[in-house]
Amino acid sequence: MNRIASRRGRVLALALAGVSFLSVAAASAGEISVWVWDKAFNGDTMREAGALYTADHPDVTFNVDDTASQDDIRAKLQTQLLAGSTEGLPDIVLIQDDIAQKYLQSFPGAFEPLSDSIDMSLFAQYKVAAATVDGKSYSVPFDSGVTGLFYRSDFLQEAGFTAADLKDITWDRLIEIGKVVKEKTGKPLLDLDLNDTGVIRMMMQSAGEWYFNADGSLHITDNAALKKAIETYAKFYQNDLVKPVSGWAEYTGAFTSGEVAVVPVGVWITATIKANADQSGKWAIAPIPRLDIDGAVNASNQGGSSWFVLSSSDNKEETVDFLKTVWAGNDDFYQDILIKRGAVGSLLSARNGDAFKASDDFFGGAPVWQDFSTWLSQVPSVDYGTFTSEVDAAVQAQMPGIIAGGDIDAALQAINDQAQQQMQ
Amino acid sequence: MTFALVRRGLIYALLSLAAFISIFPFYWMVVGATNTSAEIIKGKSSIGSALITNAMAFFSQVDAVRIFWNSGVIAIVGTILTLAVSSLAGYGFEMFRSRIREKLFGFLLLLLSIPFAAMMVPLFVMFSQAKLVNTFTAAILPTVASIFIIFYFRQATKAFPRELRDAAKIDGLKEWQIFLYVYLPVMRSTYAAATIIVFMANWNNYLWPLVVLQTADNKTITLILSGLTAAYTPDYGLILFGTVLATLPTLIIFFLLQRRFVEGMLGAVK
Numbered sequence: 001m002n003r004i005a006s007r008r009g010r011v012l013a014l015a016l017a018g019v020s021f022l023s024v025a026a027a028s029a030g031e032i033s034v035w036v037w038d039k040a041f042n043g044d045t046m047r048e049a050g051a052l053y054t055a056d057h058p059d060v061t062f063n064v065d066d067t068a069s070q071d072d073i074r075a076k077l078q079t080q081l082l083a084g085s086t087e088g089l090p091d092i093v094l095i096q097d098d099i100a101q102k103y104l105q106s107f108p109g110a111f112e113p114l115s116d117s118i119d120m121s122l123f124a125q126y127k128v129a130a131a132t133v134d135g136k137s138y139s140v141p142f143d144s145g146v147t148g149l150f151y152r153s154d155f156l157q158e159a160g161f162t163a164a165d166l167k168d169i170t171w172d173r174l175i176e177i178g179k180v181v182k183e184k185t186g187k188p189l190l191d192l193d194l195n196d197t198g199v200i201r202m203m204m205q206s207a208g209e210w211y212f213n214a215d216g217s218l219h220i221t222d223n224a225a226l227k228k229a230i231e232t233y234a235k236f237y238q239n240d241l242v243k244p245v246s247g248w249a250e251y252t253g254a255f256t257s258g259e260v261a262v263v264p265v266g267v268w269i270t271a272t273i274k275a276n277a278d279q280s281g282k283w284a285i286a287p288i289p290r291l292d293i294d295g296a297v298n299a300s301n302q303g304g305s306s307w308f309v310l311s312s313s314d315n316k317e318e319t320v321d322f323l324k325t326v327w328a329g330n331d332d333f334y335q336d337i338l339i340k341r342g343a344v345g346s347l348l349s350a351r352n353g354d355a356f357k358a359s360d361d362f363f364g365g366a367p368v369w370q371d372f373s374t375w376l377s378q379v380p381s382v383d384y385g386t387f388t389s390e391v392d393a394a395v396q397a398q399m400p401g402i403i404a405g406g407d408i409d410a411a412l413q414a415i416n417d418q419a420q421q422q423m424q
Numbered sequence: 425m426t427f428a429l430v431r432r433g434l435i436y437a438l439l440s441l442a443a444f445i446s447i448f449p450f451y452w453m454v455v456g457a458t459n460t461s462a463e464i465i466k467g468k469s470s471i472g473s474a475l476i477t478n479a480m481a482f483f484s485q486v487d488a489v490r491i492f493w494n495s496g497v498i499a500i501v502g503t504i505l506t507l508a509v510s511s512l513a514g515y516g517f518e519m520f521r522s523r524i525r526e527k528l529f530g531f532l533l534l535l536l537s538i539p540f541a542a543m544m545v546p547l548f549v550m551f552s553q554a555k556l557v558n559t560f561t562a563a564i565l566p567t568v569a570s571i572f573i574i575f576y577f578r579q580a581t582k583a584f585p586r587e588l589r590d591a592a593k594i595d596g597l598k599e600w601q602i603f604l605y606v607y608l609p610v611m612r613s614t615y616a617a618a619t620i621i622v623f624m625a626n627w628n629n630y631l632w633p634l635v636v637l638q639t640a641d642n643k644t645i646t647l648i649l650s651g652l653t654a655a656y657t658p659d660y661g662l663i664l665f666g667t668v669l670a671t672l673p674t675l676i677i678f679f680l681l682q683r684r685f686v687e688g689m690l691g692a693v694k
Contacts, residue, residue, distance in 0.1 A: 037651070037654055037655075038654070038655045038656050039485070039655060040655065040656070040657070041655075041656050065639070065640050066651070067640045067643055067647070067648055067651045068634075068647070068650075068651050068654075069650050069651050069653065069654025070654055071654065072634055072647070072650060072651065072654070075631070075634060075635065076634060076635050076638075079544055079545055079548055079635045080548065080635075082545045083545050083546075083548040083549045083552060084549070085548060085549065085552035085557070087552055087557050087558075088557055088558050088638035088639070248658070249464075249465050249658070249660065250465070252465075252657075253465040253466065257465075257466065268656065271656070271657065272656070272657050275657065
């Protein structure tokens, strides 16, 4: 019996020993590690930037990790920064602009200020503003979320509208056009997901407003742009111009399969639309409509992200030099990622390159990139603050009531109250 | 007579509905693995011809051998250790009387109500100080003393005949020998059921491995699947193919231990 027992003991000991194998060592010196969340878009773009730098600096290598989702990256970053442990964090991390202030203000000192070494005036200013705290900018802007009104020119034509009819219009005018399109073609104007506040946010930003005042306090009940945006959003539903969808797959599925006439969205959707080669020539892009209030422009933003350098990086000097050389200095690189990845960067001088001047037959031969870069320079800067996602949740909670015809002032008050509670 | 028939019909209708609700997502997953992303979005629910394409795409994007090895090691070693530690604790709680036993047990059950997310940051600090971040050890250790499994074993031990222990004692067996040679064989159904529960929990574990496993080559299949779904243009065919693969190990373990699982849930002691 003892013999058996000792054998079992040995098995257990082996199992225990098996668990304790240590794994890969931390990033070696001379290796710049980067966290990104989409292999084909920001992953391959960063790999390409790395290859350009390595060609001139053979001692620097890159390790781009694209295996985590954006939510995963946020969870990891937040846990580690809260725990005060920087072990295993990358040198560069990609962060979406509307959450940047939260990280910068919650974890002072965790990120490296870059405005001392890199000239921030080279980039679209609203992107720089999103990552600026106390006069210091902490990011190198990456992709722009400059918006456009993507539309099916064939449907609009059938309803009797030309490109000129969609140029620099208001959202109210778009609703009038939508009614005619619905009547003539039977297609709803657009597809909307009630759990996504993207359209409301882009309307609000086109008027230079956001959820917050300059001092960080809530700007909801007295926010004329937000009120107008919510009213407009409700009108889409009340005029029966919406195909309701739920989730990303349905959202993209509706417009890529020709079920709706227009898509107001960030430029990063281009690749998804162009993936349907059979629709070539049937799409066109107009400037995003503006809100019918003072100061609103036909340019806005949705999403977009930037590169941040962690202060814990062992290779700070190389990392900053890399960002400066490639991301803030190489116009040709931006032509390349535009053609290959459909990535519209935020470096203003890049628009003078050949790729940005080219026209695109998919969009009826229009110089779409030149258009987007024009709009990019007009996007109003807003302060995304630290609680955007909390207010978003409060807005979402009110949307079902609002589209059913609920009182908007009461809804704004409810949004204000819920957000207030969350922010404490 | 007719009443009995109607009743029976109703029961069958209800059971069929329940079966459909449980089986449909599974069916959808398997069928989705054979369709292209565009077909899945359109809602196609019949077998398609894209299985090979999806498989090739999956294996070219994911280092499958490595990832499944990681998941496998964490799940298997984790299961063995959890069963060893938690069944011992359950045995101890039931067999040894003490004045603070119930209070201690109640306190443990109370701990069940703390969400893991609340313990994550302090846990990370601990593992970081122990220089164990980004190791399998870190992924496994926090799950080893599972309060639920301790509770489960204690409940099952209530049905374990004390006479067996007394008899073994008279024969001169020490406590650890009783545990190994009397208790363990008698409780094998309980162990089988616990194996399935623990293996599944470890295999599917998400939040903690996400935070503690940092480099791409240490990640588990759940983390990789989550990363795939988050791309700007997700390839649903590829994702569902990966999901089917990720489901297989749990399925195999379940079918292997199915008979004992049912016995274990019923608390049978033979």
